[in-house]
Amino acid sequence: MSLPILNAEQRSQERKGIKCVLLGNSGVGKTTLLHSLNTDSTLFVDLEAGDLAVQDWQGDTIRPATWSEFRNFAVFLGGPNPALRDDQVYSKAHYDSVCRKYGDPKTLDKYDTYFIDSITVLGRLCFQWCKGQPQAFSEKTGKPDTRGAYGLHGQEMIAALTHLQHARGKNVVFVAILEERVDDFNRKLHQLQIEGSKTGLELPGIVDQVVTLASLPDEEGNLRRTFVCQTLNPYGYPAKDRSGRLDVFEPPHLGQLFNKIHTGSRQPVHFETQSHGTEKQQ
Template sequence: MKNIISADQRLKEQRGVKGVIFGKAGIGKTSLLLTLPTKSTLFMDLEAGDLAIENWRGDTIRPQTWQDCRDFAVFIGGANPALREDQPFSNAHYEAVCKKFGNPEVLNKYETIFIDSITVAGRLCLQWCKGQPQAFSERTGKPDIRGAYGLHGQEMISWLTHLQHTRDKNIWFVGILDERSDEFNRKVFTPQIEGSKVGLELPGIVDQVITMAEIKNEEGNLSRAFINHTLNPFGYPAKDRSGRLDLLEEPHLARLMEKIKTGNRLPLIHLEPINQIENKENK
């Protein structure tokens, strides 16, 4: 059948890595851009905080509004044919953006899109949402914050999903990681993104969730590292869909992607049944 993709065809397809890297402010997330090939990387600078990479020689785009973010997303990812013509990321939206920006083939030179940051994108999105009809009560006409946040969740998830479906490019988001204490005085780490819906659904959208943090080595010295496994002793948010990354990896994006694409899959860890563990503890 024409619509069935064979295993050989699927394996030959070029597929990019989609991931998000969280870390505290100042840990060096933006500087990760320096670990990527200059000519094949496009920097989406939402933070306007490129002082750390002022000598970087790559190309940059600077969205200033939520509409800019949506326009760049459809320009990079193409149209979604399942959407109505009046919806963002539809064929009509894509054609309008191509008239605005020019021939989309200009993007063919880029293998990686580095977006700094998802935190600021969320703020731009919420600011836009607060001005939409859904953000006002139909009965009183007064602002309805629940309606604004509901729309915000829909908008952000649509934006992230559209970029995630850009099959032939690597898409990396970076964002700030907040640290707080729960009611039992335990450390809890949460992504700094407006609205709870986006933070909850983001790990299911991207392939990789990585925390960049300072880790003590055996000598007691601090060094930066990527934490990649969901089960980690630090309590950081992380996920490795590739199954090829170690718990800790050096903070170098180009080498990390090479390992994700070509490295050997790690063996699955054998876990004892819970009842056996409980029996051992009781003994």
């Protein structure tokens, strides 16, 4: 058996999926961006039961109501993790069990994108489940242990989101509410609204793209919805572009955004020379 090396041509022919976190304040129109995706090839994972904004959506929808049900959907959508034992969630045994329940996984071949709205609500479902697990109770007193519940919550959320991140060939959009707060120094901060801190801190490192949908003034001073796509932006919004193909601001259209990531030209990388003679990437 030879070493399974992929050359550049083989890698270029692989179907690549984009994993994206879509952030925005409540009411800015995150869910309506579902209309900017292809109806036939997008699966809407509706966790908020708040699809009034997209009640005319003609595509397919699933509605997980509990954390256990979402984990079943996650392994069905993402496939099994061969590194896990049979008694673990997302293992081959878990996947086979779910396939017997939901049917042939080839029915998912039609989908290019999973639109998950929202992980803010998903975090609440997860935390509710965690509060009933043994880790959420003190071994000595049997009383509820909030630290144990939050610790389990962080592990469960990251495991689920990472599993979906490995859904090769699929675009996955994780929608989340962005909240603003002011720190002790009167500085405005933006952060993901979700139970606990672990998910909010680690999620940006898991995905390829972090995009904030914001209402920003145009050249005439009129507010318009805009995607903020790069970390260095004048408003301090959370953003990240691993593709290197996006401008700081992009039109609020997910289909166009994905197309540019796949086919656009990479932005030039600039370096500045520091006083000690080494180069620093901008």
